[in-house]
Amino acid sequence: MRIGNILKASSRSLGKNKLRTFLTMLGIIIGVASVIAMLGIGEGSKENIQASISSLGTNTVMVTPGTISQGGVRLEAGSSQSLKREDAEAISERCENVMFVSPVVQKGSQIISGSQNWRTMVMGVFNDYFSIRNLNIQIGIGFSESDDRSAAKVCVVGQTVVLNLFGENVDPVGQVIRINRIPFKIIGMLEKKGQNAFGQDQDDVIVAPFSTVQKRMLSTTNVNMIISSAKSEDLIENAKNEITELIRQRHKLTPDQDNDFTVRTQSDISNIFGSVSKVMTILLASIAGISLIVGGIGIMNIMLVSVTERTREIGIRLAVGARSRDVLIQFMIESVFISFMGGLIGIALGILVLELIARFGGWPITITVFSILLSFIFAAIVGIFFGWYPARKAANLNPIDALRYE
Amino acid sequence: METLIEVQNIIKIYKMGEIEVRALKGISVEIKKGEFVAIMGASGSGKSTFMNIIGCLDRPSKGEYFLEKANVNLLNKDQLADLRNKKIGFIFQSFNILPRTSAIENVELPLLYNNSISNKERRERAYNALKSVGLAERTSSLPNQLSGGQQQRVAIARALVNEPIVIMADEPTGNLDSRTSYEIMEIFQKLNENGITIVMVTHEPDISQFAGSNIVFKDGRIITNTSVKERKQASAELKKYQN
Ligand SMILES: Nc1ncnc2c1ncn2[C@@H]1O[C@H](COP(=O)(O)OP(=O)(O)OP(=O)(O)O)[C@@H](O)[C@H]1O
Ligand SMILES: [Mg+2]
Numbered sequence: 174m175r176i177g178n179i180l181k182a183s184s185r186s187l188g189k190n191k192l193r194t195f196l197t198m199l200g201i202i203i204g205v206a207s208v209i210a211m212l213g214i215g216e217g218s219k220e221n222i223q224a225s226i227s228s229l230g231t232n233t234v235m236v237t238p239g240t241i242s243q244g245g246v247r248l249e250a251g252s253s254q255s256l257k258r259e260d261a262e263a264i265s266e267r268c269e270n271v272m273f274v275s276p277v278v279q280k281g282s283q284i285i286s287g288s289q290n291w292r293t294m295v296m297g298v299f300n301d302y303f304s305i306r307n308l309n310i311q312i313g314i315g316f317s318e319s320d321d322r323s324a325a326k327v328c329v330v331g332q333t334v335v336l337n338l339f340g341e342n343v344d345p346v347g348q349v350i351r352i353n354r355i356p357f358k359i360i361g362m363l364e365k366k367g368q369n370a371f372g373q374d375q376d377d378v379i380v381a382p383f384s385t386v387q388k389r390m391l392s393t394t395n396v397n398m399i400i401s402s403a404k405s406e407d408l409i410e411n412a413k414n415e416i417t418e419l420i421r422q423r424h425k426l427t428p429d430q431d432n433d434f435t436v437r438t439q440s441d442i443s444n445i446f447g448s449v450s451k452v453m454t455i456l457l458a459s460i461a462g463i464s465l466i467v468g469g470i471g472i473m474n475i476m477l478v479s480v481t482e483r484t485r486e487i488g489i490r491l492a493v494g495a496r497s498r499d500v501l502i503q504f505m506i507e508s509v510f511i512s513f514m515g516g517l518i519g520i521a522l523g524i525l526v527l528e529l530i531a532r533f534g535g536w537p538i539t540i541t542v543f544s545i546l547l548s549f550i551f552a553a554i555v556g557i558f559f560g561w562y563p564a565r566k567a568a569n570l571n572p573i574d575a576l577r578y579e
Numbered sequence: 580m581e582t583l584i585e586v587q588n589i590i591k592i593y594k595m596g597e598i599e600v601r602a603l604k605g606i607s608v609e610i611k612k613g614e615f616v617a618i619m620g621a622s623g624s625g626k627s628t629f630m631n632i633i634g635c636l637d638r639p640s641k642g643e644y645f646l647e648k649a650n651v652n653l654l655n656k657d658q659l660a661d662l663r664n665k666k667i668g669f670i671f672q673s674f675n676i677l678p679r680t681s682a683i684e685n686v687e688l689p690l691l692y693n694n695s696i697s698n699k700e701r702r703e704r705a706y707n708a709l710k711s712v713g714l715a716e717r718t719s720s721l722p723n724q725l726s727g728g729q730q731q732r733v734a735i736a737r738a739l740v741n742e743p744i745v746i747m748a749d750e751p752t753g754n755l756d757s758r759t760s761y762e763i764m765e766i767f768q769k770l771n772e773n774g775i776t777i778v779m780v781t782h783e784p785d786i787s788q789f790a791g792s793n794i795v796f797k798d799g800r801i802i803t804n805t806s807v808k809e810r811k812q813a814s815a816e817l818k819k820y821q822n
Pocket of ligand 1: 593594600623
């Protein structure tokens with residue numbers, strides 16, 4: 174039988190059962206649409222996370238106390254709170270590949286200004302911190318080295334803090350606020366940075382000189398982390414190695430001892446989140462894939478019903494000279510057509526859903542050719558796979574048994 | 580005349596679990612080209628079983644079947660399909676035409692499985708076949724818009740359309756009244772005059788008299804094979820109705 178005629182025969186029999194054809198297709202449509210939507214959301218959030226990781230700063234290398242085992246479980250955390258200000262100063266002096274270094278201490282604090290109060294994170298850092306994190310001062314000035322030496326009670330505030338303490342469009346510079354009852358003078362306000370991918374408000378922060386925070390607010394010489402930046406992107410790995418060596422020396426670790434600190438570059442961090450969101454994407458897509466398989470089972474179910482219903486038709490076709498192959502192809506085309514059409518409509522629906530999510534939910538989405546191809550090919554395979562058995566069943570019928578079927 | 584169909588000692592056993600039904604118990608017969616044979620016999624005597632085998636719809640359990648001297652037992656499934664497509668036209672008691680499909684499309688069906696025929700030729704031949712059975716006006720009618728006799732004529736047109744050498748009809752008039760049966764017989768006799776061999780099963784002694792010879796089955800065996808002495812002419816019989 175010519176392919177054109179087979180196509181005609183298949184499309185006629187599908188057309189005779191429009192509602193059934195559509196309902197069968199619906200399984201595939203929903204399957205494909207959800208694969209596309211899930212991949213789109215997964216990919217989108219991955220890109221968003223990458224973007225916010227790079228907003229952490231440029232060429233950043235971070236040192237934190239304690240080690241992280243391969244599974245991500247922090248080991249010996251308590252016993253090795255061992256990073257000091259001097260480690261940061263040593264990095265600054267001795268590491269050639271490092272441009273800026275700052276130790277970081279932080280403390281959640283209650284801020285009071287007049288009758289207003291607000292809880293936020295107060296960070297104690299060196300001047301370099303602003304350069305590492307790409308923080309700019311919108312109004313006023315940053316602090317100086319002498320502020321650090323004298324542990325001056327000055328600070329730079331983020332805009333969320335200003336909004337909550339002083340209201341909108343107020344110049345806070347020169348005001349005095351109380352941080353944990355200690356009066357601090359505001360000398361500058363940061364430019365707005367907005368939220369990062371993890372939903373943190375990056376403007377809800379107060380930055381003060383390192384010594385001020387450490388001496389006046391904390392009772393320890395340990396620092397929470399040391400943040401630094403390499404001189405260029407190419408030197409990030411060198412800087413990481415240099416820092417590792419230096420701190421090992423300073424901590425007097427013998428070669429058989431593990432690091433009691435962790436050095437991470439920005440790409441290490443983005444790899445961690447990358448693999449997390451990859452797992453998420455795979456998880457979401459496989460749930461969607463399962464719905465596609467369920468759709469395929471729907472096709473198989475309907476095709477089996479159809480073969481049973483049309484046993485006499487098959488018998489007639491065989492009796493007038495159809496070969497088994499002709500019958501096989503006719504039924505295969507029907508199931509493949511259902512899955513192809515379902516695939517196409519599903520792609521359209523999936524893209525529509527993603528657009529709606531992006532527009533009304535504000536979620537980041539990404540539609541890739543890969544996800545479209547993947548879901549379409551998957552749908553086609555599902556159609557062929559689940560259409561095969563019913564079509565075989567039809568093609569293997571004996572003409573006389575088929576004709577006699579009631 | 581040349582031999583068209585030759586069967587030797589055909590046996591057909593249906594197995595239904597433990598039970599074996601011996602439907603044919605050794606049939607040997609020869610049918611020549613151009614013959615018009617009626618097969619008679621009681622219900623269950625194996626007539627349909629025999630027809631299905633010589634119509635290449637089924638295979639015998641034992642015995643030889645030669646169609647135009649070729650051993651049909653040696654053919655594979657696809658070759659049997661081609662035989663059914665090109666050499667044999669089968670007509671059933673229950674018409675067996677596709678529902679919800681127009682008369683002409685039903686007639687076109689065998690030609691769809693014949694790749695050497697163009698779409699245009701297919702239409703033409705289907706139309707001519709319908710015309711030859713007197714249904715030129717009803718090409719686009721659906722089966723449920725046609726009477727039983729008209730549906731059977733669609734089935735006959737479908738059997739004719741591939742220009743077979745033999746027509747096998749299993750009780751073609753079984754569901755029709757006598758006048759319509761005569762109309763069908765008229766078509767058969769005309770086809771037979773044009774050289775097409777016809778093998779027809781019938782229960783009605785009346786109808787068997789339109790054939791050239793009668794074979795009688797009993798219990799899976801042939802008991803008589805006689806030629807019809809006073810053969811009836813369908814056109815003459817039909818004239819009686821017009822008065
Ligand atoms: N598919 C089958 N499975 C089992 N037994 C069958 C099958 N087809 C026919 N038979 C049996 O074979 C025997 C012959 O059946 P067949 O249909 O050939 O009779 P028939 O002469 O055509 O009868 P009728 O005049 O009623 O059509 C019967 O006993 C029947 O029950
Ligand atoms: Mg019968």
